[in-house]
Amino acid sequence: MILGGTYALLGIGLTLIFGIMRVVNFTHGELYAFGAYMMFMWVMRLHVNFFVALPLAVGLGVALGALIEIVLLRRLQGADIDTTMLVMIGAWIAMQNAEQLAWSGVAQSIKMPFPSQPLVLGPVSIGWERLFVFVVALALIGLTYYLIDRTRLGKAMRATFQDRETSMLMGIDVKRINTATFALGSGLAAAAGALLGPVFVVQPDMGDLASLKAFAIVILGGLGNITGATIGGFILAFMEEAGAGYISSGFRDGMGFLLIIVILIFKPTGLFARKERIG
């Protein structure tokens, strides 16, 4: 369940990018892996303090996201969705193998500065690091909501989401909104990676499952729906635990896909529907 927060971060990032830019972001998982690797690099190689490294990793994720948007996606404005998807798949393959080249395929672990004794609250015992991850994830979700609901940038983003052409007519610089959106979404993915990387291990193919899980979450909540993605993240985390507990731990990662397939059969618009899908 603790994972729910980070899953929600992943989902929100992806859903924002899809909703506003109409891009299915296959590099999302790589940004997640990038966040985790940045933590590894700062904490384990350069011996930076863990709590300093965290914002650094997220910041670099934002920068990388902005770079990808400017270099790859800007020139594809108005291209159909399959074209951008192919470009993103190409970027994904290149990024993943660049990670493997840079940090080798061996799984790495990151030390966390928390006591090994779990926190015991009545009948519940919880690891400090998991609690920390959960709290930071919730804070980031809150921050994202604030950014989107309360700031000028957020307002412009919502406007672009609702109607691209009209917002352009209203003087919103849609290009900048695109870059900001992609950077924000990427930052959230990198944050999820930076938080979960130390809890588990860091390896180059960690991004694949993260991407696929993010897709599952987003489908669950409806593409482009932030609240849906948040709730979807928690649902997926819960289902994985239940699946691992009651079926087989080998199928833990399969729960998400089963969920996607079931949802699309019975309720193709997602749980928190706005009518949009064709079918």
Add this chain to the structure above:
Amino acid sequence: MRHLSTVAWLLFLVSVPLWLRSPYFLHVLIITGIFTIAAMSLNLLLGYTGQLSLGHVAFFGIGAYTSALMSLGFDVSVTESWKLVVAPKPVAISLAVAIVVSAFFGWLIGRLSFKVRGAYFVIVSVSFAEVVRLVALNWVALTQGPMALNNIPPVTLWLPVLGVYRFLAKTSNYYLMLAVAVISYVVIARLVRSRAGRAMIALRENEALATSVGVDVTRYLVLATVVSAAIAGTAGALYAHYVRIVDPDIFLFIYTVTMVIMVVTGGKGTLAGPIVGGLIFGIVPEVLRVVAGPEVQWIIYGALMILIVYFLPKGIVPALGNAWQGWRDARRASIDALASAPAARDGGA
């Protein structure tokens, strides 16, 4: 003229084992051919119906596993007391079962996933492949999981003249692959040029319009998926009986990506496209292997994919076709100009 070049190409392909002396390159060609068949089947969906299926490797793997399991024999405990035991079957029968089972999954997935389109369909197809992979990995009793299925017998068929023949040698496998490729090509070509094929293209171009003139969109999409899955399954079965070992890695997403790159590079929606793309991306990695490690190779793959989308969005075959057309038009124009020039001068004088 058309037929002549087709025959010339076929003769060339048939002659390859006669002059290619390196068994390694013959092996590369066989694997390339098998993946090209899979790419051709993907092209039916991606190129002609316009649906980007990123789970295509699932059909390939299902074909491979089904045929391998049928030829090796297996038992599954359905309930505590009742056990389904399948004795090893001849490979010809396994191949047939593999085709049917892949086609069945094609039908199932088609029925289920064509409720949605675009991005949703893509994600559903990815999920499907991933679920199948996890099943292959975790259902150890049936698939041996990561221990893989070993000692898969080679294809054995009754052939006219030769009698019962075991496809063990590389050369014979090459011809087997070529035969399957030609049959798949003909099936796809006939389908695409039929009424059903026109319906598929219509719905690719404008689904709402196609529906409004009475094209049963879902039916044709499912039909395309079934045919496509059956061909991909055949390719997978060939693969299983050629390399003679199958493990869950056969379902890796990267193989789907390879197929997509083959189709997109060659030219989606053209019959020759997947073949051109397949040859390029089957052989290029082998050439690159000499100069670059696998990671660098994949980085180049990724970069190439992006560059192709930017610069040759329609793929190599249509681009060449356009260039050829342009050259012919230019030539005709210059001939016309030459022919009309004296007349113009006479008129002027």
